[in-house]
Amino acid sequence: MIAHRSWHWPAAIAVLFAVAALGIAFGTVRLGLREVIGGAAGTGDPLHVTIVQALRGPRVLLAALVGAGLAMSGASLQGVLRNGLAEPYLLGVSGGAAVGAVLAYAAGLSGYALLALAAFAGSVTAVGATVLAARAAGHGARGDPRTLLMAGVVVGAFANAAIMIALANAPGNTVRSALWWMMGSASDATWATGAALAATLAVAGGALVAGARDIDALALGDEAAAALGVDVDRAAPRIYLLASLVAAATVAAVGLVGFVGLIVPHLVRAAGIRRHRALLVAAAIVGATLVIAADTVARVALPPAELPLGAVTAILGVPFFLAQLRRFRA
Amino acid sequence: MIEFRDAVVRYPGAPAAAVDGVSLLCPAAQVTAVVGPNGSGKSTLVRVLLGRQPLASGTLHIDGTDRRQLSQRALARMVAIVPQREEPAFPMTVREYVALGRLPHSGAWRAETPGDRDAVARALTRTGVDDLHSRPTDELSGGEWQRVRVARALAQDARALVLDEPTTFLDVGHEMSLFELAAALARSGMAVLLVSHQLNLVARFADTMVLLQHGRVAAAGAPDAVMSGRVLESVYEWPLVVIRDPASGAPAVVPLRRSPA
Amino acid sequence: MSHSQSTRFAGLVTLAAALAVAGCAPREEPPRAVTDTAAPRPPVDDFRHEAPRGEARRIVSLNPATTELLVALGAAGRLVGRTSWDLYTPAVRRARDLGNGIRPNVEAVLEMRPDLVILYGSEDNVMAARRLREAGVPTLSLKLDRIGQLERAAMLVGAAVGEEDRARTVVDSVHQTLDSVRAAVAGRERPRAFWHVWDSPIITIGRGSFLHELVEIAGGENVYADIPSPSPRVELEDIARRDPAVILAGPVGARRIREEQRWRAVRAVRNGRVLVVDTNLVARPSVRLGEAAVSLARLLHPGSL
Numbered sequence: 001m002i003a004h005r006s007w008h009w010p011a012a013i014a015v016l017f018a019v020a021a022l023g024i025a026f027g028t029v030r031l032g033l034r035e036v037i038g039g040a041a042g043t044g045d046p047l048h049v050t051i052v053q054a055l056r057g058p059r060v061l062l063a064a065l066v067g068a069g070l071a072m073s074g075a076s077l078q079g080v081l082r083n084g085l086a087e088p089y090l091l092g093v094s095g096g097a098a099v100g101a102v103l104a105y106a107a108g109l110s111g112y113a114l115l116a117l118a119a120f121a122g123s124v125t126a127v128g129a130t131v132l133a134a135r136a137a138g139h140g141a142r143g144d145p146r147t148l149l150m151a152g153v154v155v156g157a158f159a160n161a162a163i164m165i166a167l168a169n170a171p172g173n174t175v176r177s178a179l180w181w182m183m184g185s186a187s188d189a190t191w192a193t194g195a196a197l198a199a200t201l202a203v204a205g206g207a208l209v210a211g212a213r214d215i216d217a218l219a220l221g222d223e224a225a226a227a228l229g230v231d232v233d234r235a236a237p238r239i240y241l242l243a244s245l246v247a248a249a250t251v252a253a254v255g256l257v258g259f260v261g262l263i264v265p266h267l268v269r270a271a272g273i274r275r276h277r278a279l280l281v282a283a284a285i286v287g288a289t290l291v292i293a294a295d296t297v298a299r300v301a302l303p304p305a306e307l308p309l310g311a312v313t314a315i316l317g318v319p320f321f322l323a324q325l326r327r328f329r330a
Numbered sequence: 331m332i333e334f335r336d337a338v339v340r341y342p343g344a345p346a347a348a349v350d351g352v353s354l355l356c357p358a359a360q361v362t363a364v365v366g367p368n369g370s371g372k373s374t375l376v377r378v379l380l381g382r383q384p385l386a387s388g389t390l391h392i393d394g395t396d397r398r399q400l401s402q403r404a405l406a407r408m409v410a411i412v413p414q415r416e417e418p419a420f421p422m423t424v425r426e427y428v429a430l431g432r433l434p435h436s437g438a439w440r441a442e443t444p445g446d447r448d449a450v451a452r453a454l455t456r457t458g459v460d461d462l463h464s465r466p467t468d469e470l471s472g473g474e475w476q477r478v479r480v481a482r483a484l485a486q487d488a489r490a491l492v493l494d495e496p497t498t499f500l501d502v503g504h505e506m507s508l509f510e511l512a513a514a515l516a517r518s519g520m521a522v523l524l525v526s527h528q529l530n531l532v533a534r535f536a537d538t539m540v541l542l543q544h545g546r547v548a549a550a551g552a553p554d555a556v557m558s559g560r561v562l563e564s565v566y567e568w569p570l571v572v573i574r575d576p577a578s579g580a581p582a583v584v585p586l587r588r589s590p591a
Numbered sequence: 592m593s594h595s596q597s598t599r600f601a602g603l604v605t606l607a608a609a610l611a612v613a614g615c616a617p618r619e620e621p622p623r624a625v626t627d628t629a630a631p632r633p634p635v636d637d638f639r640h641e642a643p644r645g646e647a648r649r650i651v652s653l654n655p656a657t658t659e660l661l662v663a664l665g666a667a668g669r670l671v672g673r674t675s676w677d678l679y680t681p682a683v684r685r686a687r688d689l690g691n692g693i694r695p696n697v698e699a700v701l702e703m704r705p706d707l708v709i710l711y712g713s714e715d716n717v718m719a720a721r722r723l724r725e726a727g728v729p730t731l732s733l734k735l736d737r738i739g740q741l742e743r744a745a746m747l748v749g750a751a752v753g754e755e756d757r758a759r760t761v762v763d764s765v766h767q768t769l770d771s772v773r774a775a776v777a778g779r780e781r782p783r784a785f786w787h788v789w790d791s792p793i794i795t796i797g798r799g800s801f802l803h804e805l806v807e808i809a810g811g812e813n814v815y816a817d818i819p820s821p822s823p824r825v826e827l828e829d830i831a832r833r834d835p836a837v838i839l840a841g842p843v844g845a846r847r848i849r850e851e852q853r854w855r856a857v858r859a860v861r862n863g864r865v866l867v868v869d870t871n872l873v874a875r876p877s878v879r880l881g882e883a884a885v886s887l888a889r890l891l892h893p894g895s896l
Contacts, residue, residue, distance in 0.1 A: 001423050001466045028698040047701055050726040055698060082419035110714040171820060173713050176693070180715075187694070188718050210439075217433055219420060223413035226380040227483075229406030229434035274422045304690050304699040 004272035012282065016064075016289045023060040023296045024052060028303055062189035063295040063309075064288035065197045066250045067260055069205060071287025072280045073243040073250075074261025075268070076208050079215035079276055080239045081145045088247035088261035091152045091240060095159025096126025097251040102166045102178045110177065112188050116252040119181075123248030130155045131237065148240070184255035184310030186295050193253055200249040205284070208242050212277035215239060219276070257310045259317045260287055260294075266320070290316075331490050331521035332356040332379070332409065337388035339374050339545075348374045350545035351388070356523040356538075358489065361516045363524045363532040366542035367566055372525045373414065374545075376494045380411055393489070406434035410483035411492040421468040424478050428453055428463075431485030453484035457511065473504030480511065490521040497528055509535045533557050534580040541565060557581035634747060636732045637712030638720055643729035646753035647707035651700055653692040654711040656735040656875040657748055658683060663761050663878040664754040671703045697722045707751055709733065736821065738804045738876050741765065745878075761878055768881025769808055772888050775895045776810030782891055784811040785835035785859070787844045792824045801876040806839075809887035810895070831856040837891065841870040866890045 024040075025031045029051055031039065038044020039052025073088035081090075089095075100122020104115050133151040138144055167175050214235040217225035222232050247261065264287045265279065273279050291313070298307040333356070339349040349371040356362040364372050377383040378390060381402055390397040392408050400408070410431070418427070431453065432446045454460050457477045462470065470478060476496055483491055493512065497505045505528070513535045516522045526532050532539060533553040541549040541556050543565045549556045559572045568585055575582040634642045651672030652658040658677040661667055670686040677683050689699055692711045697719055700708060708723050710716045712734035720730045731751055733744045742762045749758025784806055788794045796802045797818035806813050814833040815823065838859050840848055845867045848854045855861055868890065872883045888896055 001421070001464065003423075028696055029702050046727070047704065050701060051698055054722060054725060079419070084419065110717070112718070169824065172822065173715065177715055180694070213433055213436065216430055220418050220430070221413070221416050223377075223380060223382065223411075224416045226382055226402065227406065227411040227413060228430060228486075229401075229403035231402045232382070269420060274420065274426060304688075304696040306694070306696060 002270070002272035008271060008273075009282075012285045012289075016285055016292075019289050019292050019296075020060050020064065023063070023292045024056045026296050027051065027056060027299050058189040058191050058194055059186045059295060060292055061191070061194040062197065062253060063186050063291045065194060065201055066186070066254050066257060067264075067287035067289065067291030068284035069197070069201050069246045069250045069287075070257065070261040070291070071264035071283035072201075072205050072208055073247045075265035075276070075279050075283045076212075076215055076239050076243040077261075078265050079219040079279075080236055080243075081149065082219055082221070083145070083149075084266065085262065086149075087258075088243060088250075089256070089258070090149065091244050092126030092130040092155035092159070093123045093244050093247045093251060094256050094258075095156040095163075096122040096124070096129075097248060098122070098178075098182050098256065099126070099159045099162050099166075101181050101255075102163050105174045105178045105181070106166050106170050112190075112193070115181070116193070119255075120248055120252040123244070123251060126155050126159060127241070127244045127248070131240070180308065181255045182310075183308030184257040184313075185298075185306070185308050186254050187306060189254075197249055197253050201246065204242050204245045204249070205280075208239065208246070209277055209280050211235065211239065211242075212275075212280055215276040254309060257291065257294075257313050259313045259320065260291055263316055263320045264290060331358045331393055332492075332523055333389075333391045334375065334378075335389045335391070337375070337378065337390060338386045339371070339378060339383055340386045341383075347386070347545050349378075352542065352545065352547055353388075354540050354547070354550070356490070356521050358521045359516055359519050360537040361512055361522045361524055361535055362538045362540065363526060363536035364540045364542060365526060365529055365532055366548070367527075369544075370542040370565075371545040372542055373494060376411065376413065376492060376525060379405075379409065379492060380413070381405065403434050406486060406488070408488050409490040409492060410486040410488040412479050412483045412494065412496060414494045414498070416479060418467055421466045423464050423466060424459060424470070424481075425450065425454070425463040427467050427478060428481045428485050431482040434486055449485050449487050453481040456484055456515075457481040458507075472499045473501065473507075476500060476504065476508060477511075480508070484515075489519075490523065491515060492523045492525075494525045495527070496524070497526065497531070505531060529557070529562075530575070530580075530582045533582065534575075534578050553581055557583065634750075636730075636747065637734050638717060638730075638732040640720065640724065640730060640732065642747050643707060643731055643751045645707075645729075645751065647705075647729075647751055649703065649705045649707070650752065651686075651689065651703055651705040651708045652677070653689060653695050653700075653716075654709050654733060654735070655692070656877045657709045657731075657733060657744065659875070659877040659879070660745055660748050660758075660761070661752070664749060664752060664757045666752045666754060669752070671705060672700060672708075692716075695719050697726075701726060701728070707731065709748065709751075735876050736799075737801050738769075738808075738880060741876050741880065765878065765881045769884050772810075772881075772884040772896070773808055776888055776892050779810055779892055779895065781810055781812045782836040783814050783834070784891065785814050785830055785833070785838050785857075787838055787840035787848060788822060790844060790847055793827060793830070794822050795825050795830075797821055797823045802873060805873065805880070805884055805887055806891075808884050809891050811837075811887070811891045827853055827856060831858070835859050837864045837866055839866050839868050839887075839890070842867055 025036050031048060035044055035048045036052060039048035042049050070088050077086040077088065077090060078084055097119040100118040101115055104118035130151045133154060134148040138147040167178060214230045217228040217230040218236060225232050264283050268279055268282045268286055273282050294312040295309055298309050298312045301307050334352055334354040337349050337352045338347055340347045364375065366372055374383060378385055392400060429450050432449060454463055457480050459477050459481055462474060496508055509531050512522050512524055536553060539553050539556040540547060548565050549561050557572050559570060562583060563570055569588060570583050570585045572581050572583055636642050648669050649671045650661065650666065650669050652661055652670060653674055655674055655676045658673055661670060662679060662683060667680060667682040670683060672689045673683060673686040674692040675688050675690060687703055689695055693715045705728055708728055708730045710720055710730055710732040712732040716732065720732050723730050731747060735741065735744050745758045745762045749755040786796045786802055788796060795815050796813060797820045798816050799819050799821035803813045803816065814835045836859060838848060845865050848860055848865055869886055872879055872886055885896055
């Protein structure tokens with residue numbers, strides 16, 4: 001079985017920085033190394049300064065944070081739910097956020113901050129509903145993970161219905177705005193949103209990493225985890241909530257960006273990292289790299305238009321599921 | 331070491347108690363076996379130990395301390411429990427898996443200590459799975475997997491070991507080697523609590539047998555005393571005779587046929 | 592701290608962070624209070640930004656209605672960026688195609704080094720306007736949805752490019768034409784009209800649409816005048832129930848209506864009263880409004896003009 005090498009870590013970090021630099025260099029206006037530095041320092045052509053400092057800089061930062069958050073959230077959920085197909089939006093996060101955003105648009109509210117708050121509130125409500133539904137159906141605080149997954153599906157179905165009803169008779173630009181939001185985009189990134197997401201990740205993500213030991217145990221099964229000293233009825237809900245909080249924060253910031261949280265943990269495990277503390281940190285690095293790259297592709301694939309970020313990451317789903325399919329048969 | 335006193339457990343919505351006034355002592359340096367038909371409450375006792383099921387009444391003491399006053403981690407340092415079933419969602423090497431047995435001892439940010447590495451190495455050796463240490467867990471045979479699970483429990487460096495139905499899916503050879511291991515661990519000082527439905531193997535290796543029926547103790551004591559044809563027949567509701575196994579000298583159950591050949 | 596406490600703490604920090612975002616993100620400015628009527632307030636655009644004045648030489652127009660205006664004002668030569676739909680004249684086509692005007696690529700716009708950017712005033716473009724202004728480029732954000740908005744839009748655009756006189760002339764000419772159309776159809780019986788905008792789902796015009804205003808000016812009566820929204824979805828049965836005398840549709844729509852079985856439920860279709868409208872002429876309320884009104888009046892009241 002593969003064991004990861006110690007040089008993997010500095011290599012991963014180096015790749016992250018390299019991709020970030022490329023993310024700042026590439027775009028509608030192609031910037032060379034000198035222009036990037038001039039833009040960053042504020043000394044170059046004002047056009048380049050604006051592009052680097054106001055447009056691409058915050059985007060790359062936000063993309064990195066979103067990728068890190070989603071990857072950590074996905075890795076945590078896969079471990080605690082013992083399921084390699086678990087992903088950050090599982091417990092109602094995406095459905096709830098979309099309902100929040102669509103209702104905000106339909107009510108005529110917009111403006112980035114209100115939308116973000118509405119999406120976040122929607123997420124939190126949906127996750128709460130999922131946990132309560134699972135609790136009512138199963139026994140005890142933890143119940144069977146499958147009950148929780150099923151409850152997530154139910155809440156998601158409800159959310160989809162609500163969205164469709166809200167959009168059915170909405171005017172054209174509301175539908176367009178809502179759809180655009182749901183496809184995910186880092187185009188409205190500012191330093192402020194980056195800072196807010198960074199703060200959230202530092203706290204919630206930090207808590208996930210601190211509790212990663214528990215995920216190691218929970219990944220073996222509830223009884224095995226209890227045998228290894230984990231208070232399952234406290235630890236499991238705590239991890240669901242933290243992971244969902246992180247996911248909800250990323251959705252509030254950039255809309256729905258799928259597949260990152262699903263795929264990155266598998267990539268990291270394939271590289272030989274299996275203990276969850278290292279897994280979460282490595283996933284954060286790889287996730288950040290991936291989403292910066294996806295955002296860059298979104299910007300340069302079809303100029304001057306911009307692809308939604310969620311569309312680019314969705315394409316990743318294809319090779320991933322193909323690989324899973326092959327492994328399944330073998 | 332592990333002592334249940336008048337333990338009563340009720341599952342919500344169940345008409346009768348799953349465990350109805352069971353008292354049981356599992357002392358150090360002995361193999362104590364809990365046997366009985368399905369649904370007699372054997373696994374429920376393990377769940378109570380694990381903290382997954384509360385006692386409705388009665389007490390459970392670990393090494394003199396009330397279980398309720400022990401944190402989950404503290405319990406895991408004193409008692410190593412190998413539950414009935416386990417399948418890791420994501421495969422890892424045997425060594426990594428056994429190293430998880432050190433979780434009750436490690437802090438959130440601590441790296442592996444030499445003490446940890448020692449404990450893991452000793453556990454691997456004692457269970458005889460040294461040469462499997464880099465094999466992925468999803469490539470082990472049933473017998474190998476059971477031993478590896480016991481190795482993880484041993485890595486916990488606890489003074490008591492609880493094995494819940496450890497020989498399901500094992501063939502004769504692996505069954506014997508597991509029971510021999512349990513006996514050897516008891517001889518070295520551990521308190522071994524073994525839940526099993528393998529009456530004959532238990533009779534050969536256990537120092538004390540506790541026979542449960544419908545959540546109550548039907549018989550308890552040395553195997554010779556508990557393995558009485560009358561008692562066993564009434565508990566298992568099947569005609570049988572108890573003979574003395576000529577090869578091992580221990581009592582053995584031979585079930586009889588009910589329908590003609 | 593204990594585990595559940597750390598979860599609550601994380602939740603509180605997240606909420607605080609979300610509120611911080613709310614504090615730092617772009618905000619719609621509140622309308623200024625009317626305190627001193629003597630000093631005139633500078634005019635504002637649809638995003639309540641101060642409208643630029645000057646003689647812009649490098650104009651990006653991301654709003655097809657204003658591109659038309661610029662052509663009418665003789666400023667097409669100063670256009671360096673346009674939408675994909677602006678294809679009138681070679682001078683306009685020479686400008687860089689910068690997309691459809693919704694959520695424009697700010698980098699591409701900045702690359703043209705404009706000194707004026709005209710945006711379509713919908714919510715999608717608030718961020719773009721903000722970014723352009725932060726980069727020092729004056730923006731003018733306008734929504735041209737009603738005939739009444741044409742005058743203001745034309746004057747603002749005129750002021751931004753130094754062609755206020757010509758703007759005045761254009762506006763006056765449009766108004767004159769509209770007035771003459773009104774006069775020509777006054778006193779005539781007003782046919783009830785249904786305007787077919789889109790087919791699946793069926794979309795028509797409510798009284799919030801400038802097309803509704805055009806129909807009224809051209810001497811018709813919109814059967815859906817009771818609906819306030821500009822482009823409501825409607826059901827075929829309801830159209831049949833309202834029983835319009837004529838149907839106005841673009842060439843493609845008209846063909847569909849004539850060919851599809853279900854449209855025979857409407858009496859006007861059975862009577863062959865499906866009138867084809869020049870969709871280029873009526874796409875938006877702009878300088879060709881006068882022509883649009885004339886062509887509509889000719890359809891509804893043949894021989895009046």
